[in-house]
Amino acid sequence: MKPVSIVANIGPAPRIFGAGPIFVALVLVCALLFLGGCSEPPIPSQVDLAVKQDQDLWKAGIPKLVPREYEEYAATLRAGQDLVVTERSRFIWFQNYDDVAKFFGDVLSQGEQVRTAARIAKAREEGDLIQQVAKVSDRIRILRQLEDNVRDKKMSSRGLVRAETLLTESKGHIKNSDWEKARRAITEASLNVDSAVKATRQRVARFSDGQQIARWRAQVANAVQRSRSNGAYLIVVNKLDRELTLYKGGHQVKTYSAGMGINYLADKLYSGDRATPEGEYKVIRKLPASKFYKALLINYPNEEDQRRFAEAKRRGEISKRTQIGGLIEIHGGGTVGLTNGCVALDDRHMLELYNTVEVGTPVVIVGALDANNSLCATLDSLCNETVQ
Amino acid sequence: MKKLLVVLASLALVASLTACAKAPTEEVNATKASLDAAVADGAQQYTPEDYKAVADQLAAANAEIKVQEEKFFKNFDKAKQILAKAKADADALKGKVAARKEELKKACIATMEQANAALAQAKELLAKAPKGKGSKAEIEAMATDLAGVEAMIPEVQPMLDKGDFIGANEKANAILARINAVISEVNAAIEAKKK
Numbered sequence: 001m002k003p004v005s006i007v008a009n010i011g012p013a014p015r016i017f018g019a020g021p022i023f024v025a026l027v028l029v030c031a032l033l034f035l036g037g038c039s040e041p042p043i044p045s046q047v048d049l050a051v052k053q054d055q056d057l058w059k060a061g062i063p064k065l066v067p068r069e070y071e072e073y074a075a076t077l078r079a080g081q082d083l084v085v086t087e088r089s090r091f092i093w094f095q096n097y098d099d100v101a102k103f104f105g106d107v108l109s110q111g112e113q114v115r116t117a118a119r120i121a122k123a124r125e126e127g128d129l130i131q132q133v134a135k136v137s138d139r140i141r142i143l144r145q146l147e148d149n150v151r152d153k154k155m156s157s158r159g160l161v162r163a164e165t166l167l168t169e170s171k172g173h174i175k176n177s178d179w180e181k182a183r184r185a186i187t188e189a190s191l192n193v194d195s196a197v198k199a200t201r202q203r204v205a206r207f208s209d210g211q212q213i214a215r216w217r218a219q220v221a222n223a224v225q226r227s228r229s230n231g232a233y234l235i236v237v238n239k240l241d242r243e244l245t246l247y248k249g250g251h252q253v254k255t256y257s258a259g260m261g262i263n264y265l266a267d268k269l270y271s272g273d274r275a276t277p278e279g280e281y282k283v284i285r286k287l288p289a290s291k292f293y294k295a296l297l298i299n300y301p302n303e304e305d306q307r308r309f310a311e312a313k314r315r316g317e318i319s320k321r322t323q324i325g326g327l328i329e330i331h332g333g334g335t336v337g338l339t340n341g342c343v344a345l346d347d348r349h350m351l352e353l354y355n356t357v358e359v360g361t362p363v364v365i366v367g368a369l370d371a372n373n374s375l376c377a378t379l380d381s382l383c384n385e386t387v388q
Numbered sequence: 389m390k391k392l393l394v395v396l397a398s399l400a401l402v403a404s405l406t407a408c409a410k411a412p413t414e415e416v417n418a419t420k421a422s423l424d425a426a427v428a429d430g431a432q433q434y435t436p437e438d439y440k441a442v443a444d445q446l447a448a449a450n451a452e453i454k455v456q457e458e459k460f461f462k463n464f465d466k467a468k469q470i471l472a473k474a475k476a477d478a479d480a481l482k483g484k485v486a487a488r489k490e491e492l493k494k495a496c497i498a499t500m501e502q503a504n505a506a507l508a509q510a511k512e513l514l515a516k517a518p519k520g521k522g523s524k525a526e527i528e529a530m531a532t533d534l535a536g537v538e539a540m541i542p543e544v545q546p547m548l549d550k551g552d553f554i555g556a557n558e559k560a561n562a563i564l565a566r567i568n569a570v571i572s573e574v575n576a577a578i579e580a581k582k583k
Contacts (some may be wrong), residue, residue, distance in 0.1 A: 012481070049443060051444065054444075055437075055440060055441075055444065058436065058437070058440045059437055059440070061436075081451055082454075084452050085454040085458075086458075088455040088458075089455050089457075089458030089459060090458075093459075102436070115578045135566060147529075159536070160533075161532075161536030161537050161566065162535070162536055162537075162539070163535045163564045165536075165537055165540055165562045165563060165565075166562070167578050168561075168562035168565050168566065169561075169562035170559035172557075172561060173555075175556055176554065176558075181558075279430070294413060381392065
């Protein structure tokens with residue numbers, strides 16, 4: 001078959017318009033443009049890969065983890081996309097994606113670098129926050145332990161519970177990679193622990209007061225001296241050490257572990273405060289069949305107690321209806337439980353003591369004898385640790 | 389005259405191929421407005437992946453428009469197609485954000501209901517717990533703990549009211565966990581007392 005040329009097929013046109021060459025040229029240009037426009041060269045695969053990478057980075061929360069690095073990456077990606085636009089805008093014969101492919105190769109590398117930076121930032125941030133949580137948790141644990149050791153449950157404060165709950169909350173925020181909220185919760189928890197430590201310190205300030213300790217030491221020394229002089233028995237109770245020591249003739253005979261009142265770190269002031277009194281007393285009665293095995297009743301309140309009580313009432317620190325209380329004993333029943341202000345011994349120790357001492361035996365009850373006691377040392381260490 | 393006719397015909401041909409292609413500016417603006425509204429509702433926070441998908445579609449449409457604007461024979465069909473999908477997705481995004489918020493809100497309310505039930509249970513247990521000399525202080529300490537965590541309950545609702553649904557959930561979960569811890573402690577104390 002004889003080939004038919006396009007020019008030959010449009011032969012009649014010149015006869016119609018009388019301007020054949022121009023018309024043919026125009027039609028050819030249009031046809032070429034039209035046909036050529038249908039087949040743009042393919043966009044390099046790196047472009048789609050970069051778009052997918054960006055979506056993955058976003059999905060992984062990377063803009064939140066490394067915002068500056070991600071923004072730089074996103075700007076490069078946008079520049080690359082502008083390159084694609086520029087290239088696609090060219091006439092197809094002049095489109096060349098070599099530079100685009102190279103550029104997007106670099107974008108992909110940058111994306112991987114951002115991913116690595118985010119991984120490092122996440123590990124660092126999480127590590128830092130987890131460390132802070134551990135630090136505050138540790139302080140809470142020490143404070144709780146202190147409560148257990150000194151058996152003063154009054155130390156428990158709402159602040160401590162709040163701190164514990166906030167720490168749990170912060171762990172949720174860490175899991176969500178919400179560093180800001182996690183940090184806020186940890187800081188608040190730490191402040192609550194600070195308050196609890198401060199309140200506890202105020203509560204037990206007497207136990208680190210050198211002058212107070214010196215007074216207690218002097219009381220014991222004088223009583224021991226008297227025991228030495230008259231050869232009599234003496235009972236010394238050290239509240240903080242939770243010990244009862246029996247002396248005879250100024251010499252230690254035996255030391256027993258002792259249980260105290262729920263609020264034993266306080267000096268007893270009134271009926272129902274569950275505190276164990278401090279001062280110089282004496283056994284005024286021996287009770288062979290007490291509710292708690294056997295008991296030695298002491299003369300609380302003594303004159304000093306009555307003076308303090310009256311003074312507190314006068315100052316309005318306690319209500320006018322409040323009574324001073326009494327019936328403070330050294331009794332059996334064991335040291336594990338908490339008394340309402342009495343000093344409790346194990347029954348076998350109580351029996352020994354009961355059989356040894358007589359009515360009139362002096363009893364000195366002091367808060368502590370050592371200014372560098374564990375309570376104050378622990379509180380000092382807790383004060384020095386605050387989450388920044 | 390004939391030459392003039394040829395020129396005019398050519399111009400008409402070119403014009404017919406280019407004039408009908410007008411950039412879909414209105415569609416772009418409408419899609420952007422929908423996306424901005426979803427962002428204002430918290431799309432980036434509550435439905436980040438969906439937000440990103442729509443934002444990428446809008447960017448792709450804009451890129452396509454730029455390409456076509458540079459072309460001699462403009463064709464915005466593809467851009468319009470992308471924009472139609474982006475607009476529909478942006479509109480749906482608002483709903484998705486609302487649904488996610490509602491889901492979180494419901495979860496928070498459910499947790500708080502559990503917390504309140506656990507609180508009542510803990511109080512009941514504490515009331516029944518033996519308060520002998522050995523355990524009275526412990527029980528009191530647990531009651532103090534419980535009161536402390538109970539005091540945190542009213543903090544959840546304001547967070548929900550402010551729209552901090554994620555934060556409210558974390559707090560609610562922490563409160564519930566702490567109350568459950570108190571229940572365990574009380575039960576342990578009761579068991580210890582039985583022995």
